[in-house]
Amino acid sequence: MNDSQRPPVQGSLIDALVRAQATGTVEIIDLTNELSADIAVLRLPAPYINLHDFSLEPVAAFDERAPLWAHHNFRMGEHVGTHVDAPAHWITGRDGKHIHELAPTRLIGPAVVLDFVAEARADADWCLEIADVQQWERTYGPLPPNCWVLLRTGWDAYARDPEKSLNADQHGPHTPGVSPAAAEWLSQREEVSGFGVETVGIDAGLAAGFEPAFPVHHYLLGADKYGVTSLQNLDQLPPTGALIVVAPLPIKNGTAAPARVFAIVERPGAVAGQHPASPSSSDGDRR
Numbered sequence: 001m002n003d004s005q006r007p008p009v010q011g012s013l014i015d016a017l018v019r020a021q022a023t024g025t026v027e028i029i030d031l032t033n034e035l036s037a038d039i040a041v042l043r044l045p046a047p048y049i050n051l052h053d054f055s056l057e058p059v060a061a062f063d064e065r066a067p068l069w070a071h072h073n074f075r076m077g078e079h080v081g082t083h084v085d086a087p088a089h090w091i092t093g094r095d096g097k098h099i100h101e102l103a104p105t106r107l108i109g110p111a112v113v114l115d116f117v118a119e120a121r122a123d124a125d126w127c128l129e130i131a132d133v134q135q136w137e138r139t140y141g142p143l144p145p146n147c148w149v150l151l152r153t154g155w156d157a158y159a160r161d162p163e164k165s166l167n168a169d170q171h172g173p174h175t176p177g178v179s180p181a182a183a184e185w186l187s188q189r190e191e192v193s194g195f196g197v198e199t200v201g202i203d204a205g206l207a208a209g210f211e212p213a214f215p216v217h218h219y220l221l222g223a224d225k226y227g228v229t230s231l232q233n234l235d236q237l238p239p240t241g242a243l244i245v246v247a248p249l250p251i252k253n254g255t256a257a258p259a260r261v262f263a264i265v266e267r268p269g270a271v272a273g274q275h276p277a278s279p280s281s282s283d284g285d286r287r
Contacts, residue, residue, distance in 0.1 A: 165200060
């Protein structure tokens with residue numbers, strides 16, 4: 001038996017994690033939006049080309065074509081559902097990494113949760129500013145190395161309601177995001193590996209009219225940082241102390257890929273076998 005085949009050594013970090021999960025003192029939170037035909041998807045105006053929505057095609061199931069199994073084909077664009085944007089997605093990162101080239105060490109790190117549900121409820125066009133992050137740091141300490149900054153706005157309540165999720169009118173979609181100044185500032189923070197949102201894209205709904213256009217894409221992807229969208233259950237994470245695991249499919253030369261995203265959260269007061277209830281996201285109308 002080689003070292004890779006040996007079970008975790010009792011008392012090791014891995015053993016401690018396994019035991020903590022078994023007793024409920026560590027909880028695994030799924031931050032992923034389920035893929036289906038009814039999820040909200042970004043819509044680009046003409047003359048731009050949109051990607052394929054998600055669709056599932058039954059092929060065969062327990063009949064003469066597949067007597068012992070069931071299987072499907074599915075079709076979707078790279079940027080549909082909970083997905084990770086690679087630097088190569090944007091013109092400022094076009095010579096950077098594709099999705100299959102992202103280092104696993106950058107995809108696991110501390111989760112920094114910025115809670116601005118109240119602000120987004122009051123103003124659907126609200127944008128994060130530098131001062132907001134600085135205030136978080138004064139309260140909880142500096143951003144930890146290799147962190148993912150996660151913007152909680154309550155928009156996950158609309159994951160299966162495209163009309164409310166996009167919140168569009170004649171002026172365009174109205175969804176919260178990040179100001180150009182804050183996007184540039186975050187891109188210069190070495191501690192930040194990635195940025196995550198509950199909305200269908202990492203930029204604000206009206207970001208096409210910002211200078212530069214789509215500043216989170218422009219600055220963060222141009223600085224070799226990553227984006228993840230359509231996150232769920234951020235209300236179950238503490239502001240700091242959780243670990244995020246972002247696992248995109250390694251599509252060769254892809255500019256993005258669907259991802260399964262988890263958070264590992266310590267629940268020190270949990271009773272063995274019982275997981276504490278978490279508050280639910282507000283689903284108030286943000287129009």
